[in-house]
Amino acid sequence: MAMQNQAAAELENIAGVRPGLFPRIKIPPAPSAPITLNNSVVGALNTGVVREMEVNLTHLQNSGNHKATDALKALTETILRDPSADNTQKSDLVEHIAFLSEQAVLPAKDRKPAVIKTTLSTLAQVPQLDFGQIGLSMACGRL
Known part of the structure; x- marks a missing residue:
């Protein structure tokens, strides 16, 4: 343009x-970046993954799926703010969330339900994440 x-x-x-x-x-x-990054975390994350997540979250937001957008954003920011996780753990967990954001924008027929379940199971094992508070299971119900 x-x-x-x-x-x-x-x-x-x-x-x-x-x-x-x-x-x-x-x-x-x-579009503004929907994920708030702390300067101490930026170097530990793959910026390509973060950018991809931002694009997916913007797409979800624009398509009206505000609950999934808010849940994935809150989940990511909770992980990034967690002082008990090292940078490698944070990077790994953010990659899991990036996968969920990719799946959320796909048509249902193109999604990978088994991998989504495994990813959610992995994230559910992180003690700092309160899925009830974040509402991820409900918000990502369309996954």
């Missing part, structure tokens, strides 16, 4: 017409 706007501006310049004569495309603002 930005390139089309630039092309329109260049055409106006070359043709010698007033700027703004050709219509411009409105460029929406970039």
